[in-house]
Each structure stands twice: as C-alpha cells, then as structure tokens.
Amino acid sequence: MSQAPAAGRLAHRRSRHIRERIIELVLLSSALVAVATTIGIVFILVKESISFFSQVSIIDFLTDREWTPLFSDPHFGIWVLLSGTLTSSAIALSVAIPVGTVLAIYLSEFASARMRETAKPILELLAGIPTIVFGYFALFFVTPLLKKIYPELPGFNLLSAGLVMGVMIVPYISSIAEDAMRAVPMSLREGAFAMGATRLQVALNVVVPAAFSGLAAAYILGISRAVGETMIVAVAAGMQPNFTFNPTEQAATITAYIVQVAKGDLPHGSVGYQTIFAAGLTLFLLTLVFNLLGYYLRKRFREEY
Amino acid sequence: MNDEQKKPDPSTLPKKAASQALNFFYGSKQALKNINLPIYDRKVTALIGPSGCGKSTFLRCFNRMHDLYPGTRYEGQIRLYPDDVNLLDKSVDPIEVRMRLSMVFQKPNPFPKSIFENVAYGLRIRGEKRRSVLMDKVEEALKSAALWNEVKDRLDELATTLSGGQQQRLCIARSLASEPELLLFDEPTSALDPIATASIEELIHQLREKITILIVTHNMQQAARVSDFTAYMYLGDLIEFGWTDDVFFRPKEKQTEDYITGRFG
Amino acid sequence: MAVSDSLRATISRAKRNDLIFVALGIAALLFAASTFVALFLDMVGDGLSRLNPSFFTEFASRRAERAGILAAWVGTFAVMLVTALVAVPIGVASGIYLEEYAPKNKLTALIEININNLAGVPSIVYGLLALGLFVHTFGLGASVQTAGLTLALLILPVVIVATREAIRAVPGSIREAAYALGATRWQMVSDHVLPYSLPGILTGVIIGLSRAIGETAPIVTIGAVTFIAFLPPSPVTSSPPFLSFDWLASPFTAMPIQIFNWTSRPEEAFQANASAAALVLVVMTLLMNAIAIWLRYRLRRNLNW
Structure with a gap:
C-alpha cells in the first residue's frame, strides 16, 4: 500500500x-x-415447432402411426420415432441398470480399497469413449456377433445398438449409485453387522434402502442418457422410421432422425427442416422431466445424509 | 442397587465371559495392552475412563467388529462361557459370535425400514419366516425395551420417525429380539437428552435380571447408577476392576481416585 | 461355538450368497473391462494396417486406400481451440461467481437449476440450438467458429461443476486470512482461491474437452460438410498484420465426422479407415482422460488442508 x-x-x-x-x-x-x-434452446425449439404445428395438427403428430415427412403424402406421427427411442432405451437400461447396480454395490460394499482404486479409473475411461466409436463397435462387432446366434438379424437393428448403449451407460449409473451408497453412514452398517448379518445382507437390507433416492436418481439420469443418445443408434440401428417395439428390427430413433435430416440438405424454413425441431422439442421435454426428477432426488438424498 | 449385605468375593460368581491377556492393534498402534477382565453372568459391568482409553475398542472386540476393517489385529483371548470357547479364535466365525452377542451403539442407528422390520431383522437373518413367531417376538422385545405402548399402533411406520430416545430403545429391542447371551452397550445415552437417558438406564436396570451386560460410558454417575462392577481403563491399560462401590468409594489405585474425583480426565 | 445346526445352516447359506454376489460383482467388472478390450482390439484389428504416416497427411479421398485424416485432425484442433477459449473463461468465471459471490436468492437458484439441467440435455439438442441460432440467425455458417461455440456451450456445465468443486475444497480459513490482511474480494479470489484450485479446474477442463473432442451429433446437426479436401486458412500470413482469423469462418471436418462418414460407406475398405480413425480418436480421448485422472490423483496426494 x-x-x-x-x-x-x-x-x-x-x-x-x-x-x-x-x-x-x-x-x-x-x-x-x-x-x-x-x-x-427453448426459444429455437419452440419457434420452429410453432411454424411446424401451424402446418401439421398436433393431434396427427401424437396419433398418426406413420412418419413420412418427405413423401408427397407426408405423415408426422412422432410415435414412430418414439417407438425406436423407447425400444433401444429399454434394451440399454435392461443391461445398464442391473450391471451398474451390481457393480456399484460390489465396489462400495465388497471391494478392497485397492480394487476400487483400480476399477474406478477403468470405468471412467470406458465412460470417456466417444459415442461414435461405440456406434462403430455396435455395427461392426456386436451385430456380426449377434448374427452368429440369430442369423436372421438385419445389419441395422435396435438390439445391438441398445446393448452397446447399455454398456456405455453402465459407468454412468454405477458411479452415481456408488457415490450414493458410500454416503450412507457407517454406523448404519455396523448396526446390521452387529446382529450377525453378512456383507450382502447389510448391502441389500440396509445400504440399498438407505441410498434409495440416490439410486433412483442414478437410474433416472441413466434413462435420460439413453433417450438422448444419438450416434450409437444413428450408426447401428439404421435411420429408417419404423413403428416397432421389436428389438430385432431396424428403426430410427428421434435422435437418429435428426441426424439423418441434418446430414442431407433440406432448405431452411421447409416443413422437413422444421420437423427436426419438433422432434427435438419432444426429446428435450422428455429428458427435461427425467433430469429435473433426477436432480430433485439427488438433492433430497444429499439432504438426508 | 449395590446392596452392602450380598457382596461376596467376585471370584465365586459364575462368569459369562473373560478377556485373557488381550492385546489389540490398529496397524502398528497398540490400543489394548494385556487386558484381563472377567464379565460376570447376569451382572452389569461398566467400562469407564477418559476418551481414547480403549474402552470402546475393548467392547468391540467382544463381537469382532474390528474384523470389518483392514489392518486390525487381536492377540490373546476372550473366552465365552459356559461353552468355554475363545471368541477371537481364527476358526470361530465372527457372524456366529454376533448372533450370540448383541450390541447397542453410541448413536441410535435404526435401519431405514419400519419399526416392525427393525426389530424383526435379527430373526429374519436367522431364517425365521413365520409371521406369527415374528409378531410374538417383536412384541416381546418391544415390551422388554419399554417401547411397546408407544409404538404398538404404528409398527409399520418408518423407524426414523421416532424420537432419539425412542430410536435408541428400538435399537435395544432390536438387539433383544434375537435373545442374545451378552449385551454390549457402547455409550448408549451419549446422544440423548436427560429424560431419554433416565429411561434407558431404568431399562438396563431391569434387563440385568435376565442378561449379562457390558456397558461403556463416559458418564461416571451413570456407571455408578447402573453397574454392579466397574473397570477403569487408561491409555489401553486396565487400571482397576472391582465391585462398583469399591471402585467408586474405596479405589485401590491413585489414578482411579483422581479420575473418579474429577481431578483428571 | 454353541450355535444350533439349523442356524449354522442358515449362516452358511447367507455366506454362500455373499460369495455368489462377489462372483457377480467381479463378473460385472470383467464385463465392462472386456467390452473395453474387445472394442480396442476390434479397432486395432481392423484399422492398424491403415495407420501409416500418410494416413495423417492425406485428405479424404474416394479411394479408401489413399484417404487420410489430415483435414479431420486439423479441423478437430481448430474447433477445440475455439471451444477451450470460450468455455474455459466463461465456465471458470461462472464457477467463481457461484461459489464466491452469489447471494442466496432466486437468481442464483435459477442459475444452479439451469446448469444442472444443461448437463443432462442431449448433445443433439445443442446441435439444434446451433443450427437455428448460430447458423441461420447469426449467419455464422457451418464453420469452425459455430462448431467451437456449440461444443463450448455443451461442456460449460462440466467446467462450471469442476471449478466449483475445486474452489469449495479451499478452506474458509484461507479466505479469512486474505481478508484479514486487507485484501478485497477479487484480490482474495485471484491471489489465493484461484491459484490453489487451479489443478482441480484444469482436471475439469481436460475432461470437458475430452468429451467435446468425441462429440459427433451436434456438429453433424449444424450441417458440417463431410467431404473436405482442404485445410482452414492459416492463422499466420506472410503480409501484415501477419495474423488472420479467416480460419474461424472456414468450413471444416472433424475426426468424429470423418469416422461417421466412413462408417456410413458400404465398401469394406472404408471400414478400415473408420476404425483407424476411431483408434486415433480413442487414443486422443484416453490420453486426455488419463492426464485428468493422473492430475486428480496427484492433487489428492499433495493436498493436506
């Protein structure tokens, strides 16, 4: 000074x-x-969607069973794309939730400190792999593998994309779930151990219920991740709109459709151009609900402990 | 409660357990040094001493809680009677030990389950599935823990909705439901208010008719009120052990006297 | 031990379940790890033969065996530069504001919810934002700057969260010590909090960039042209003022786009190119992640508040 x-x-x-x-x-x-x-984001999505819905009735959007925006007789039934999104997400979650949960319980309640220190960086690296690479892996490795078991499987299918997407989400779920379980106070575990419970009994009867909202948050954020995932499905599930819940068929998801249109050269302002914003708005709202729910559950869990 | 008339020589009393030349280590740090202490059957034994003296560490040896953490090591024995086995022996399954000895912790730690399921938990992991048996035992345990009247209409509510004192009595009921032979209390009232503390002390007083109790407390008045025997520990050593009256009013060791009279600790 | 035989049987059953679960946990871990290994080996097997020096110095070509990734990796570096230059200052400043300045009011709560939600918005939605706003409203085109800005917004939540965590780890006593010596708030932040939390912030920045480098969906959505056989103009010129920013407005391609493009080609020869490029991209992201993990590990070891 x-x-x-x-x-x-x-x-x-x-x-x-x-x-x-x-x-x-x-x-x-x-x-x-x-x-x-x-x-x-909201402004752009809503603005373009308003122009879209001025030409396409919202009833048709929600009830039509066809999605053919570029045909001379265009149909705009979002359920066609949603079916692909929901099917691939369901497959992904049926892999990611069990494996992620088992992994989280194992790492939090069973593994030694050294095991944990080795496993967690590996999982982090797995989580860091670009999704386009996972897409490549699904198309050129997993699909041929599945074809050996089920030869009628088409080259593009929801199954392979969903499975690989599941593996991609495993580290994401396991890391949030493990954090939640490790936040459960040791005194609670000791209470059960002192009664003669085994590690698994302590984990399932005490730790999992205590960490419930944290686990729920992990699952919900996992769902949001699956619904919004793009490149794996765009590469491996095909881009053909197809109203189906059959995993062995090919089908476009909302995200894959956006990629397909954006890759082409649709004139700015056309209905075709606007469809991707209407589809994007649907996707945004869907993930928004999951994200807010996950955020709320995580916050509530943090307040509990 | 310590009647002057019936105060025989302790060595004539039946023992429930006894530590023999017990040493305990956290890594290379020795936390207990050559502890020899009898636990008499259906008596209350209090462990007192300044914090860090090893009293909780000693208590946690009895149900092998230290086995849960890496880098801990026992030497010596804790013998459990009447079968006269060494609880610390490598061949003894810590889970079997914990099925016979129960523990109540410093802070109430009810499970995030209903009141009923908390008390029934010990029975369930012992393989009991019959609803009627569970119901009877839960009721009995809650009555023994003087909690039945307060919770009998809300057994399906989450245990965490109870007050602190009720939670601790629930934890006691949880321990009692599986009929343990020895009940370990680790400063059970340190997180409770005076009224809840009084009810827990009253409960301990009633339980000693049926069950052997080992209690760690940082509160000397509590030790004097609830126990038959008192052991004073300091820095991992057992300094003095005897009838509670003797330890409090006629201590043999200068150190014990200094601690009891508040000159130190 | 005097335990009844039936109880002993119950205990041994429970302990067997413990062992089964441990096996399950290790299986889950191996499943995750083996996917990682399979993915890596698959890429090496398909692409290693293409990984020669000319692969890095050639442009994309119609002939698979002559095609390279020159435009792609140069484009990726240019885009990452813009992303880092935008995301790091804004993200770090936001983190500082929220940790050190923000009052507890509705505006702060709004910002927090926003950041949390943005972290979960699917990346393709950022692409739609960029397409509607940067490309068609601001007229920035499908250029290096548009892609850089888009990815910067995408990784902003990652940088903000990492900055906040790093700042939060600086103990309050350090702040009080600085104030006690007469420092202003900004002096306290810039002289103490920021330098001490720098390694943590850096970790977050690297993780954010490693995510951005592999992002495909948003830059496909902005309409980045996939066949590019030229480089953006050099930032250094031979005539005064010797610096040029024309590269910002230049069309470009990037590693993930190149992979996506080659993956969509039916000819098998392009698959080899795709996997070689994917291998390069994975090595890039793994390297970045490994640096971040190592930094965090060192940080944890050196910090003893």
Whole structure:
C-alpha cells in the first residue's frame, strides 16, 4: 500500500470499489450464459415447432402411426420415432441398470480399497469413449456377433445398438449409485453387522434402502442418457422410421432422425427442416422431466445424509 | 442397587465371559495392552475412563467388529462361557459370535425400514419366516425395551420417525429380539437428552435380571447408577476392576481416585 | 461355538450368497473391462494396417486406400481451440461467481437449476440450438467458429461443476486470512482461491474437452460438410498484420465426422479407415482422460488442508 494522504486514500478506495463491482458484474454475466443457453434452446425449439404445428395438427403428430415427412403424402406421427427411442432405451437400461447396480454395490460394499482404486479409473475411461466409436463397435462387432446366434438379424437393428448403449451407460449409473451408497453412514452398517448379518445382507437390507433416492436418481439420469443418445443408434440401428417395439428390427430413433435430416440438405424454413425441431422439442421435454426428477432426488438424498 | 449385605468375593460368581491377556492393534498402534477382565453372568459391568482409553475398542472386540476393517489385529483371548470357547479364535466365525452377542451403539442407528422390520431383522437373518413367531417376538422385545405402548399402533411406520430416545430403545429391542447371551452397550445415552437417558438406564436396570451386560460410558454417575462392577481403563491399560462401590468409594489405585474425583480426565 | 445346526445352516447359506454376489460383482467388472478390450482390439484389428504416416497427411479421398485424416485432425484442433477459449473463461468465471459471490436468492437458484439441467440435455439438442441460432440467425455458417461455440456451450456445465468443486475444497480459513490482511474480494479470489484450485479446474477442463473432442451429433446437426479436401486458412500470413482469423469462418471436418462418414460407406475398405480413425480418436480421448485422472490423483496426494 502506498503512503497516500487521507483524501487520496479515500479516492483510491472508491475506485477500488468500482473495480470490484465491475468484476462482480463480469462474473455474474458469465454465469448467466447458462441461463441464456437454456432460453436459447427453448426459444429455437419452440419457434420452429410453432411454424411446424401451424402446418401439421398436433393431434396427427401424437396419433398418426406413420412418419413420412418427405413423401408427397407426408405423415408426422412422432410415435414412430418414439417407438425406436423407447425400444433401444429399454434394451440399454435392461443391461445398464442391473450391471451398474451390481457393480456399484460390489465396489462400495465388497471391494478392497485397492480394487476400487483400480476399477474406478477403468470405468471412467470406458465412460470417456466417444459415442461414435461405440456406434462403430455396435455395427461392426456386436451385430456380426449377434448374427452368429440369430442369423436372421438385419445389419441395422435396435438390439445391438441398445446393448452397446447399455454398456456405455453402465459407468454412468454405477458411479452415481456408488457415490450414493458410500454416503450412507457407517454406523448404519455396523448396526446390521452387529446382529450377525453378512456383507450382502447389510448391502441389500440396509445400504440399498438407505441410498434409495440416490439410486433412483442414478437410474433416472441413466434413462435420460439413453433417450438422448444419438450416434450409437444413428450408426447401428439404421435411420429408417419404423413403428416397432421389436428389438430385432431396424428403426430410427428421434435422435437418429435428426441426424439423418441434418446430414442431407433440406432448405431452411421447409416443413422437413422444421420437423427436426419438433422432434427435438419432444426429446428435450422428455429428458427435461427425467433430469429435473433426477436432480430433485439427488438433492433430497444429499439432504438426508 | 449395590446392596452392602450380598457382596461376596467376585471370584465365586459364575462368569459369562473373560478377556485373557488381550492385546489389540490398529496397524502398528497398540490400543489394548494385556487386558484381563472377567464379565460376570447376569451382572452389569461398566467400562469407564477418559476418551481414547480403549474402552470402546475393548467392547468391540467382544463381537469382532474390528474384523470389518483392514489392518486390525487381536492377540490373546476372550473366552465365552459356559461353552468355554475363545471368541477371537481364527476358526470361530465372527457372524456366529454376533448372533450370540448383541450390541447397542453410541448413536441410535435404526435401519431405514419400519419399526416392525427393525426389530424383526435379527430373526429374519436367522431364517425365521413365520409371521406369527415374528409378531410374538417383536412384541416381546418391544415390551422388554419399554417401547411397546408407544409404538404398538404404528409398527409399520418408518423407524426414523421416532424420537432419539425412542430410536435408541428400538435399537435395544432390536438387539433383544434375537435373545442374545451378552449385551454390549457402547455409550448408549451419549446422544440423548436427560429424560431419554433416565429411561434407558431404568431399562438396563431391569434387563440385568435376565442378561449379562457390558456397558461403556463416559458418564461416571451413570456407571455408578447402573453397574454392579466397574473397570477403569487408561491409555489401553486396565487400571482397576472391582465391585462398583469399591471402585467408586474405596479405589485401590491413585489414578482411579483422581479420575473418579474429577481431578483428571 | 454353541450355535444350533439349523442356524449354522442358515449362516452358511447367507455366506454362500455373499460369495455368489462377489462372483457377480467381479463378473460385472470383467464385463465392462472386456467390452473395453474387445472394442480396442476390434479397432486395432481392423484399422492398424491403415495407420501409416500418410494416413495423417492425406485428405479424404474416394479411394479408401489413399484417404487420410489430415483435414479431420486439423479441423478437430481448430474447433477445440475455439471451444477451450470460450468455455474455459466463461465456465471458470461462472464457477467463481457461484461459489464466491452469489447471494442466496432466486437468481442464483435459477442459475444452479439451469446448469444442472444443461448437463443432462442431449448433445443433439445443442446441435439444434446451433443450427437455428448460430447458423441461420447469426449467419455464422457451418464453420469452425459455430462448431467451437456449440461444443463450448455443451461442456460449460462440466467446467462450471469442476471449478466449483475445486474452489469449495479451499478452506474458509484461507479466505479469512486474505481478508484479514486487507485484501478485497477479487484480490482474495485471484491471489489465493484461484491459484490453489487451479489443478482441480484444469482436471475439469481436460475432461470437458475430452468429451467435446468425441462429440459427433451436434456438429453433424449444424450441417458440417463431410467431404473436405482442404485445410482452414492459416492463422499466420506472410503480409501484415501477419495474423488472420479467416480460419474461424472456414468450413471444416472433424475426426468424429470423418469416422461417421466412413462408417456410413458400404465398401469394406472404408471400414478400415473408420476404425483407424476411431483408434486415433480413442487414443486422443484416453490420453486426455488419463492426464485428468493422473492430475486428480496427484492433487489428492499433495493436498493436506
């Protein structure tokens, strides 16, 4: 600090105050970028969807059983795409939830500290693999493998994409679920151990119920991940809209459809262009519900312990 | 409660358990040094001493809780009577030990289940499935823990909705339901208010008719009120053991006297 | 031990269940790990033969055996540069604001919910935002800058969350010590909190970038052209002012797009290219993740607050 006279020091303080205010405003406006992004997403999706729904009735959108936006007789039944999304997600979750849960229980309640220290980085690396690479893996490795068991399987199918998507989500679910279980206080486990319970009994009867909302959050965020996943399904499940819940067929998901249209060259402003925003809005709302639910459950779990 | 008239020489009393030359280690740190302590049948034995003296560590040897954590090691024996086996022996399954000895913890730790399921838990993991048997035993245990009247209409509610004192009595009922031979209390009232504490002490007083109790407490008045025998520990050593009256009013060791009179600790 | 035979049988049954579960846990871990290994070996098997120096120095080509990833990796680096330059300052500033400045009010709560939700928005929705806003409203085109901005928004939540966690680990006593010496809030933050939390922030930034580098869906959605046989203009020029920003507005391709493009080709020869490129991409992301994991490990070891 300089040896300024009293008045000068006061002035210095005022300028310092202004400087601090400016810095705070800069920081605040950075934080508002996140809000602006959400507003931007909602604005763009809603704006284009409004033009879309001015030409296509929302009843048709929700009830039509065909999705042929580029045909001369266009149909816009979102259920066609939703069926692909739901089927591939269901397959993915039927892999990811059991494997992720078992893994989380094992790592949190059974594994030694050293085992945990080795396993967790491996899972993190698995989670870091780009989804396009998983898509490649599904198309060129898993599908041929499945064809050996089931030769009639087409080259593009929901099964292979769903299975690989499941593996991709395993580390995601197991890491949130393990965090939740490790947050359960040791005293609760000791209570059960002291009665003669085994590790598995402690895990299933005490730790899992205690961490329930944390586990639910892990599953719900996993669902959201599966519903929004794009490249695996776009590469391995095909891009042909197909109203089906049969995993051995090929079908486009909402996300794959958006990729397919964006890859082509649809003129800005056409109905075809607007369909991807209507599809995107559906996807956004779907994941929003899951995300908010997951956020709420996680927050509630943190408050419990 | 310690009647002057019937205070025989302890060595004539039947023993429920006894630690013999017990040493215990956390890694390389020795936490218990050559502890020799008898636990007399259907008596209350209190363990007192300043914090860090090893009293909880000693208690947790009895049901092999230390086995749950890596880097712990026992030496010596804890013999359980009448079958006269060493609880710490490698060939003895810690789960079997815990099925016979029960423990109540410092902070109430009810499971995130209903009141009924909390009390029935010990029976369930012992393979009991008959609803009527479970119902009877749960009722009996809750009555023994003086909780039945307060919870009999809400057995299906979550145990965590109970007050702190009720939760601790629930944990006692949970321990009693499986009819343990020895009940271990690890500072059971340290997290409770005075009224809840009084009800737990009253309960311990009643239970000693039926069951052997070993209790760790940081509260000397509590030890004086509830116990028949008192052991004073300091830095992992057993300093003095005897009838509670003797330890409190006629301590043999200067250290015990200093602690009891509040000059230290 | 005097335990009845029936009880002993119950105990041994429970203990057998324990063992079964341990086997299950290890199986789950092996399943995850073996997928990882299978994926890697599959790529190596298909693509290793294509991995020669010319693969890195050639442009994409109609002839599979002559095609390379020059435009793709240069494009990826250019996009990552923009992403990092945008996401790091905004993300770190947001994190600082939320941890050190934000009052507990509705605006702060709104920002927090937003960040949490954005973290779960499917990446393809960011692509739709970019298509509607950056490409068609701001007229930035399917360029390096559009892709960089899009991916920056995508990884913003990752950077913010990592920054907040790192800042939170700095103990309050350090802040009080700085204040006690007469520091202003910003001096306290910039001289103490920020330097001490830098390794943690860096870890988050690397993880965010490793996610961005493999993202395909958003940049496909903005309409990035898939066949590019030229590089963006050089940022350094021979005539004054010697610096050029034309590369920002240049069309581009990137590693994941190149992989996607080759994966969609029916000829088998392009599959080899796809797996070779995928191998390069996976090695890039794994390297980044490994650096982040290593950084975090060191951080945990060195920090003793």
